[in-house]
Amino acid sequence: MDFRQLERFLAVVDHGGFHRAAEVLYVAQPSLSQSIKQLERELGEALFHRAGRGVVLTEAGRELVGPARAAVHALGLAVESVGAVRGLRSGRLEITAMPSQAIAPLAGVISRFTAYYPGVRVVVRAGATADQVVEAVRTGRTELGLLAGVRLADRPGVGLHPVARQRFVVVAPAAGPFRTGARVGPADLSGLRVIAGQTGTGMRAVVDELIESGAGLTIAVETEHREAILPMVLAGSGIAVLTESWREISERSGAVVADLDPPFHLEVAYASHADGLGPAARAFLQLATDREGRSVG
Structure with missing residues (x-):
C-alpha cells in the first residue's frame, strides 16, 4: 500500500466514481481502476460496490476512509515541511469556503498571499453551509476552511479562528418599499416576499429568526445559488437579507x-485541521488573522 493508492481511493470516494476522479487527478481511468484493484488485493477486501456509473463504499471501504485521510494528511504535512526550506516557492493550498465569504474576506487575503508567495497555487473549493466546510477540514479534504454563521460554536476536530463580523442588510428592488440607508425593523417587513438561502446558511437563519419574531415575511424563493439572489431581487421576485459585503455590488446594480x-x-x-497545518496553510492563516483579527482556538 502506498500514498498514491490511498490518494486515488479518496478521490473516488470524494467524487462519487472513477470517471470524475480520473479527470480530477489527470490520470487515465484504467490506471485509476488498476490502482484501486491492487489496493483491494493487498487488503483482501472489496472497497466499492459498482452502482451504475457511480460507486458505493463497502463496509471495508467505509472503515478505510478515516485512516486513509489521516495518512494522506500526515504525509502531506511532511512533504510540505520539507518544501518549506525553499521558502514556499512552490506548492498547493486548498481552502473550502462558503460563497459569500469567498468574496469577502477570502478574495482579499488570497490577493495578498499570492503577492508574497506567487509560486503557491491556491485552490478554492465550495462549501454551501458551515457544516460542509467543517466536514471538509475535519476529514482532511482541505487544510483550511472559511465559514460563517449567526452563532459559531466550537466544532470537534477543527480549530476556529474568528476574523470578521458582518452586519446583515435588506436588499430590495428600486421600486420597492425602502430607500437606501433606511433603518428597517420587523414590522416594516410585514407582507413582503423574501428570497432565502438554504437551511444551514447565515442568511437563512436571520430570515427564520425574523419570521419567528413576528415579521410577516413569506419565503417566495429558496435557492442554493447565491449568485442568483441579486438578479432575482432586481427582477422583482422579492427582497433578500444579505451580508454587508453585498452592499456595494447591490447598489451599483x-x-x-x-x-x-x-x-x-x-x-x-x-x-483549521486539529492535527496541524503545513507551511503554506500556516502562512495563509497568519496573514488572514494578522490583518483581520486575532487567531484563537
Whole structure:
C-alpha cells in the first residue's frame, strides 16, 4: 500500500466514481481502476460496490476512509515541511469556503498571499453551509476552511479562528418599499416576499429568526445559488437579507440597501485541521488573522 493508492481511493470516494476522479487527478481511468484493484488485493477486501456509473463504499471501504485521510494528511504535512526550506516557492493550498465569504474576506487575503508567495497555487473549493466546510477540514479534504454563521460554536476536530463580523442588510428592488440607508425593523417587513438561502446558511437563519419574531415575511424563493439572489431581487421576485459585503455590488446594480434594526450579525472564521497545518496553510492563516483579527482556538 502506498500514498498514491490511498490518494486515488479518496478521490473516488470524494467524487462519487472513477470517471470524475480520473479527470480530477489527470490520470487515465484504467490506471485509476488498476490502482484501486491492487489496493483491494493487498487488503483482501472489496472497497466499492459498482452502482451504475457511480460507486458505493463497502463496509471495508467505509472503515478505510478515516485512516486513509489521516495518512494522506500526515504525509502531506511532511512533504510540505520539507518544501518549506525553499521558502514556499512552490506548492498547493486548498481552502473550502462558503460563497459569500469567498468574496469577502477570502478574495482579499488570497490577493495578498499570492503577492508574497506567487509560486503557491491556491485552490478554492465550495462549501454551501458551515457544516460542509467543517466536514471538509475535519476529514482532511482541505487544510483550511472559511465559514460563517449567526452563532459559531466550537466544532470537534477543527480549530476556529474568528476574523470578521458582518452586519446583515435588506436588499430590495428600486421600486420597492425602502430607500437606501433606511433603518428597517420587523414590522416594516410585514407582507413582503423574501428570497432565502438554504437551511444551514447565515442568511437563512436571520430570515427564520425574523419570521419567528413576528415579521410577516413569506419565503417566495429558496435557492442554493447565491449568485442568483441579486438578479432575482432586481427582477422583482422579492427582497433578500444579505451580508454587508453585498452592499456595494447591490447598489451599483441599482438595488436599494437598507439596514436591519435591531441589527443581526454574521460571525466569520477560518477553520483549521486539529492535527496541524503545513507551511503554506500556516502562512495563509497568519496573514488572514494578522490583518483581520486575532487567531484563537
